[in-house]
Amino acid sequence: MANSFIRLVEVTKRFGNRIVVDRVSLDVAEGEVLALLGASGCGKTTLLRLIAGLETPEEGEIWIAGERVAARGHNLLPPRARSIGFVFQDLALWPHLTVEGNLDFVLTSARMKKLERQDRINEVLSLVHALPFASRYPAELSGGEQQRAAIARAIVGRPQLLLLDEPMSSLDSDLKAALSRELATLQEALKITTVYVTHNREEAAALAHRVVSMNGGNVEHR
Amino acid sequence: MVRLLREPKRFRRALTQPTMRSALIGSAFVVFAGLCVLPVVYMIGVSLVNAETSVNLENYRRLLVEPRQRALLLNSTLLGASSAVFGTLLGAPLGILLARSRLPAKRLLRIALVIPLIIPPYVLALAWILLTGSTGVLARTIGHDLLSGWTYSFAGAVVVLSLAYYPLSMLATEAAARRVDGHLEEGALLVTHTRRVMWRITLPLIAPMIAAAALTTFVMGLSEFGVPSLLRVRVFTTEVFTAFAALYDFGAATALAVPLLVVTLIVAVTIKLIIGERFISVRRSIHPALPLALGRWRVLVFGGTILVLTAAVVLPLIALAYEAGNVKRVASTFEGSREAVINSLLLAAIAATLIIILATFLGYWRGQERTRWRSVFDLFLLVIFAVPSTVLGVGLIGLWNRPGLLGGIYTSQGIIIIGYIARFVTVAALILAASVRQIPKSFEEAAEVAGGSWPRTFAQILLPNMRPGVVAAWLVSFIFAVGELGTTILVAPPGESTLPVRIYTLVANSPSSEVAALALMEVGIILIPLTLLALLTRVEVKH
Amino acid sequence: MTRNPYVEVLIAFTLGVGLLVGACTGRQTSQNNESGARAPSGEVTIYVSTDRVFSEPILRNYELNTGTKVNAVYDTEETKSTGLANRLLAEKNNPQADVFWSNEPVRTLVLKKRGVLAPYKSSSAVGIPAVFKDPGDYWTGFSARSRVIVYNTKLVKPEEAPKSVLDLTDPKWKGQVAIADPRFGTTSFHVAALYAELGDERADEFFRKLKANDVKIVAANSVVRDMVARGEAKVGLTDTDDVNVAIEDKQPVAMVFPDREGMGVPLMPNMVSLIAGAPHSEAAKLLIDYLLSSEVELMLAQSEAVQIPLRVGVEGPKNIPPISSFKPMTLDYGKAADRVEDVTRRLQPILGL
Known part of the structure; x- marks a missing residue:
């Protein structure tokens, strides 16, 4: 698979004696949306964190965009150099910064100039319909609004890869459906390679080009 | 970004996060070891070597062989434990009240409730003797001696120390209680009422912070010397002082401090086993924490708060003011104190700031560490904190008083700052570690993924979320530093030094009226900048 | 967006204090220069x-x-x-x-x-x-200075005040005598001097009787004086300067130079x-x-x-x-000082310290 954007080769992750990810091999094509489906504790979140570089695999290799980023128990590239957007399960919006401030941190980290930053922030916020609450703090947002803010923060740096860890687990079903549609549209527009972790089969089917199930640290391709 | 990915090797060295992170944390540990641990190690070295400079365990062989010493150690332990228990029983509820309820004039109340921490404990003890001693205000008012038996007793010492140290527990509890995720509490609110939620959900969540404050209080009660000696309670600390002041034997004094350190270790391990290591899952103010509606308890709770305030602040201050009366000499004594006041405030402010810088890194490491070293580090911090100030002071002299650069620092005011850091960085690190543990790991990870360098992540993401802890740790370090006497008096260079040293060297033999007046002034002098600081700093969570 | 308000406050506070100090010390240095017109020689x-x-x-x-x-x-x-x-x-x-x-x-x-x-x-x-x-x-x-007996003038008439430290074991002072911790300060000297003068056995006996008389052992000489001044104890052992400060403060205390006749005043x-x-x-x-x-x-x-x-x-x-009017305790200060450590250990069990 020469065109695969993410490639995992026999990746294993243990926590103590517990094997959480067990010799997983997986390929994700460029522009593909892959859903990782599985019950809680099956290792899907850990797999996502391995791709992001937040965990180090004990064995196996991880390749992103043709570059080997992890091998032989070492991360070769730190998360910040992997060009990733990540939406955490708890969203991890920084509570002391406004929505804009959250996005701005990403852009100043990339040393972008101020004018450029403001344009980019406005562009992304309007894309996810978050402009109206740009200057509010996370604590002042509703669940759906927080969701949008988190997604905006994940894509504002124009990453090559978007990783979402059950981003909608805390939303009600109406909101979930609406956001799913928006996310699909967004993906259509941005064409970012995306890995989406969920335990909800419908959600997975609605968003993903391909669904992979995980069970007991193993992936079941279908 | 894409190009960056294609040339990883070039960027790897510059970008690999652990490098910057470990370098900063590593240097913090090196500084900590050099300033705080080395003097203690040096003194233990002294205690192990005899006059012929060969290793000798004689100092340790004599420990606790006399039943007298064992009884004293038990007394000290009980005094520390009781002060910690009662200090927590007073402080923790007040902390929750300040964090969660709508009390009138809350800011002012907070400042007023912190005052006992500023009054030197032995002055507080003196105030109570003036109030309830056999010829005190109470006895004179009702015509016969009612409470002097209780004043000069173990119970009296416990009361004084609890009243002196409850603000520690209060500040720690408040900082923690502000940051519990409202979701966690609301979840429980569905099935039970608010007070039960506080008991069963909120309290366990903030228990580690309360325990840390209680342990700090325990150590301070354990090593307290002034209050028990004034109230004629026999404690083990006197043994350490006897070794210094009557026998001039540094080795024996250090060896005698070891039982205190061992007791600290045992108590800390016990508490650790009971409380355990909890990760305090909070998403700060994503959902505001549950407010505490007092309802019909309102009057009672407010009355209780006023009662504590009366016992801990109002009565002692009135007693001191009454005793001070109209003393002519005080004016002349204080005339020349300007330099000492400035020295005190400046040195304490510099030290508190340096302490915070050092302690945020130590606290961060402790807060995010997942191996068992974190517990070892906790215990280590407490034990270092329990080292008597005099032992530390002599250790600092031994290390710093030598020709060259070190001697240059030793003969300057810098040595006082080093003394403050060595004494109090441990407490600040404990407070800050607790506050790091309240920050979800995902905050840092999100910044990491977003491309923030570690120093930037630390300064812009982590530090702002540690804010209540940073403020609390700075205040506690500042207050402790301003009042520090034991180490300062040993290392202070010639010339004017700090206010406690000045007051102490001036009034040690003065009548209690002068001591009272000077203590009042000391309280005022510390209180003014603190009040300004408290009013300038918004402790409230931003919305 | 990236500002940290608390850091600013801390920095501002530190700077503020710094400025204050700068201003004050600046003024002080200039004062010093004026008064110290004479060039310092070493x-x-x-x-x-x-x-x-x-x-x-x-x-x-x-x-x-x-x-x-x-x-x-x-x-x-x-x-x-x-x-x-x-x-x-x-x-x-x-x-x-x-x-x-x-x-x-x-x-x-x-x-x-x-x-x-x-x-x-x-x-x-x-x-x-x-x-x-x-x-x-x-x-x-x-x-x-001298070690002295301090007494409360409201509670004790001058003629009733004890004339010798040995009088303090008299049952009429039971529970009314205060001394500072004999392991520290001038009290440790006094105690060592008594052992040198009386010999170990008589000195031990004296302190045993003192303990039986419910002596109050307090933190310091100034505390002894304050307790006597407040009337919490009628008499006590302390130093001349401690008592004098209280007398100047118009407190109801007076002092007796002990043992002027017998073993001598401990100077x-x-x-x-x-x-x-x-x-x-x-x-x-x-x-x-x-x-x-x-x-x-x-x-x-x-x-x-x-x-x-x-x-x-x-x-x-x-x-x-004046020194010519009484008999000072004839003491070899070196010998008395040599005994401090030993006397300290000896007294701990006797006085229950």
Whole structure:
């Protein structure tokens, strides 16, 4: 698979004696949306964190965009150099910064100039319909609004890869459906390679080009 | 970004996060070891070597062989434990009240409730003797001696120390209680009422912070010397002082401090086993924490708060003011104190700031560490904190008083700052570690993924979320530093030094009226900048 | 967006205090320059355990008259700190001090024994009796305080006040006697002196009786005086200067010089010594010469410390009997000091410390 954007080769992750990810091999094509489906504790979140570089695999290799980023128990590239957007399960919006401030941190980290930053922030916020609450703090947002803010923060740096860890687990079903549609549209527009972790089969089917199930640290391709 | 990915090797060295992170944390540990641990190690070295400079365990062989010493150690332990228990029983509820309820004039109340921490404990003890001693205000008012038996007793010492140290527990509890995720509490609110939620959900969540404050209080009660000696309670600390002041034997004094350190270790391990290591899952103010509606308890709770305030602040201050009366000499004594006041405030402010810088890194490491070293580090911090100030002071002299650069620092005011850091960085690190543990790991990870360098992540993401802890740790370090006497008096260079040293060297033999007046002034002098600081700093969570 | 308000406040506060200090010290330096018109000729460092209120004016006076800058570190004999003797011992390998001025004999003798002091025979010590001088010149005594019995004048009539420390075991004082912790300060000297004078057995017996009489053992000499002044105890053992300060403060206390007839009054001279390896030994000797002058004895006598001049010719403090009018306890200070450690250990079980 020469065109695969993410490639995992026999990746294993243990926590103590517990094997959480067990010799997983997986390929994700460029522009593909892959859903990782599985019950809680099956290792899907850990797999996502391995791709992001937040965990180090004990064995196996991880390749992103043709570059080997992890091998032989070492991360070769730190998360910040992997060009990733990540939406955490708890969203991890920084509570002391406004929505804009959250996005701005990403852009100043990339040393972008101020004018450029403001344009980019406005562009992304309007894309996810978050402009109206740009200057509010996370604590002042509703669940759906927080969701949008988190997604905006994940894509504002124009990453090559978007990783979402059950981003909608805390939303009600109406909101979930609406956001799913928006996310699909967004993906259509941005064409970012995306890995989406969920335990909800419908959600997975609605968003993903391909669904992979995980069970007991193993992936079941279908 | 894409190009960056294609040339990883070039960027790897510059970008690999652990490098910057470990370098900063590593240097913090090196500084900590050099300033705080080395003097203690040096003194233990002294205690192990005899006059012929060969290793000798004689100092340790004599420990606790006399039943007298064992009884004293038990007394000290009980005094520390009781002060910690009662200090927590007073402080923790007040902390929750300040964090969660709508009390009138809350800011002012907070400042007023912190005052006992500023009054030197032995002055507080003196105030109570003036109030309830056999010829005190109470006895004179009702015509016969009612409470002097209780004043000069173990119970009296416990009361004084609890009243002196409850603000520690209060500040720690408040900082923690502000940051519990409202979701966690609301979840429980569905099935039970608010007070039960506080008991069963909120309290366990903030228990580690309360325990840390209680342990700090325990150590301070354990090593307290002034209050028990004034109230004629026999404690083990006197043994350490006897070794210094009557026998001039540094080795024996250090060896005698070891039982205190061992007791600290045992108590800390016990508490650790009971409380355990909890990760305090909070998403700060994503959902505001549950407010505490007092309802019909309102009057009672407010009355209780006023009662504590009366016992801990109002009565002692009135007693001191009454005793001070109209003393002519005080004016002349204080005339020349300007330099000492400035020295005190400046040195304490510099030290508190340096302490915070050092302690945020130590606290961060402790807060995010997942191996068992974190517990070892906790215990280590407490034990270092329990080292008597005099032992530390002599250790600092031994290390710093030598020709060259070190001697240059030793003969300057810098040595006082080093003394403050060595004494109090441990407490600040404990407070800050607790506050790091309240920050979800995902905050840092999100910044990491977003491309923030570690120093930037630390300064812009982590530090702002540690804010209540940073403020609390700075205040506690500042207050402790301003009042520090034991180490300062040993290392202070010639010339004017700090206010406690000045007051102490001036009034040690003065009548209690002068001591009272000077203590009042000391309280005022510390209180003014603190009040300004408290009013300038918004402790409230931003919305 | 990236500002940290609390850091700003902390920085602002630190800077604010800094500015304040800058302003004040600036003013102070200029003041110093005006007053210090005379160019300073050298400097000298002295560690002083005589109360700062009394010693500071004397050192200031010396500074003014000679132009030598005197760096002083003060301490007191109270038990809340462990005193300058410990600091001198800790600094022994790299001495910072030139002169040690002690307000009682014990610490000086400990320092002599540990090799911290150097001999110096001052020419200005003329007139001071030989008993108050070290045979090897490691220390020279001057103005003395005394251990005294303090009593509450409202509760005790002058004629009823005890005349000897041995009277304190009388059952009529049961529960009414206060003494400071005998392991520290001048009380430790007094106790060691009693053991030297009475012999071990009689001294042990005395303290056993004192304990049986419910003696109150308190934190410090000043606390003894305060308790007596408040009437929490009727009588106590403390130092002349402690009592005098209270008398000047119009508190209801008075003092008795104990054992004027029998074993003698326990006098405690100030002692001044040169430090071995002193960085400024020549300046140190000049300062020692000054401290041993009649002028200083007179100043200390006229101060609130009411110190008794050891020279016969110097006018003593009013209300205090001159040294010629009573029998001082005949003491070998070296021997008494040698016993402090041993007596400390001996007394702990007897007094239940």
